[in-house]
Amino acid sequence: MEMIKRRKTRPVYIGNVKIGDDAPIVVQSMTDTKTYEIENTLNQINRLYQAGCELIRVAVPTEKDVQALPQIVKNSPIPVIADIHFSPRIAFKALESGIHGIRLNPGNINDKEQIRDILLECQKRNIAVRLGVNSGSLEERLLEKYGYPSAEALAQSALYWSEFFESIGFKNFKVSIKGSDVLQNIEANKIFAQKTDIPLHIGITEAGSLKQGSIKSAVGIGILLYMGIGDTVRVSLTADPEEEIDTAYKILQSLGLRRKGVEIISCPTCGRIEVNLPQVVKKVEDSLKGIDKPIKVAIMGCVVNAIGEAKEADIGLACGNKSAILFKKGQPIKRVTEQEMVEELLKEINTL
Ligand code: SF4
Known part of the structure; x- marks a missing residue:
């Protein structure tokens, strides 16, 4: 039987879940409840866990959401990642909540001093980071150089911030690069993957409804996986997150990388x-x-x-x-x- 040869990556731990190295490709999702509605959020996390979800991300846009984190973390059966945008203040509060990982998009904080402080705090608390680069929030200097958020520009941005993370001695992170379309996404991840051993979180962002999103994800994620690229997967659908888990396993299963169910x-x-x-x-x-x-x-x-x-x-x-x-x-x-x-x-x- 044919087997995919996976890219060699270094391990990153989010709570007790290993990503990269010899770990199986980890399936993750994101809740669509209001995070501050603790019971609803935990119920959804439990359903996703039952469906096979191994890591869960929750949106933390407001103070109310940060306050809910300790209870969510304490009662979640799987490690929890806080999704932080724009606000270093919320990032620091999330780090105090016992969270296992945070997702940061340096492009929308864009203050190196503050990013450094957040990373040092993560280091101290052994919290992993997902460094997210998106075509929608690329740095000015790269936009000027490349004219638009090209695959090369996205990969360069991810490499730039990765080097910055490493320059302060922070290595406990994975990277996600999300382009606006499938081809750009594949190309940007491929360029980045050739240059580092940092684990990659892959997925097609804003992929669409259940059918369209599943097809787009199967193509985009599937091609990357076939090239050996990808250590953790999130399928993004405008649908119940349980469908994301089902689709993710079907993609992995069709390439002989994981299996779930019958x-x-x-x-x-x-x-x-x-x-x-x-x-x-x-x-x-x-x-x-x-x-x-x-x-x-x-x-x-x-x-x-x-x-x-x-x-x-x-x-x-x-x-x-x-x-x-x-x-x-x-x-x-x-x-x-x-x-x-x-x-x-x-x-x-x-x-x-
Ligand atoms: S299994 Fe029978 S019914 Fe199904 S496609 Fe083949 S020939 Fe047709």
């Missing part, structure tokens, strides 16, 4: 179909939610080519007229009726 493959259907396959697939998908086994389940529309087509699946159904053949490792094991096919399949999966 992999379901199904045929596209054609004129030979005699059952409502989308309905069968939906039923199986719903029933398997929450089951985490390293298996592949195939659901095929007919018996003509199905068993052969799904040879690499561990178990599956080849549907026919009002019945289906249940197969295991490419071998038929029994015939089941349309009514019992999903239940029989689940029973067999439980024995694996």
Whole structure:
């Protein structure tokens, strides 16, 4: 089996979660609740954790949000990262809250003295930083040099701030470079990755709705991952953050980098179909939610080519007229009726 060779990076720890080096690619997300609504925020963090989220970021735009952090950090099952923009004052308060990491965009603080002080405080408290560079907040001098926020300009900005972080002895950080489109994003991350061993947080920002955003993310994140680039992933969707986790694992799984749940493959259907396959697939998908086994389940529309087509699946159904053949490792094991096919399949999966 083909394997992706990952770029060699140095490790960074956010709480007890290791990013980079030999760690698996970490899946993260961001809450969309008001952070100061502590119960809602914790409920969402717990749901995301159940879905497989390994790191969570919360927005901290106001004083009220900072005040909520100690309780959120204390009760969260996964390390919490505070998302800070513009305000060094809020950054310092967040650092006192026990937070595991902060995300800083030096472009929107842009005061080296204040950034240095924040980093020294992080150093003292062993708090990791995500250094975020965005096309929307690039430094003037780079805009003047490159004329617009090009991929090269974004990579140069990330390299510049990384060198600044390191010049004061701060190494516990990862970098994210977010361009305005998929190609720019890929190119900027590629330029940066060739020059350092700093772990990269990758994702396509403002990717869009569930479908469009998932496709854009799969392409952008997928190409970077294929090149071995990316140590932690966030899929950004205008949708429930639980969908972000699901999409992230599907992207990682399709490249053989991580797996979560059960992999379901199904045929596209054609004129030979005699059952409502989308309905069968939906039923199986719903029933398997929450089951985490390293298996592949195939659901095929007919018996003509199905068993052969799904040879690499561990178990599956080849549907026919009002019945289906249940197969295991490419071998038929029994015939089941349309009514019992999903239940029989689940029973067999439980024995694996
Ligand atoms: S498995 Fe059968 S129904 Fe599905 S695409 Fe292949 S031939 Fe058509």
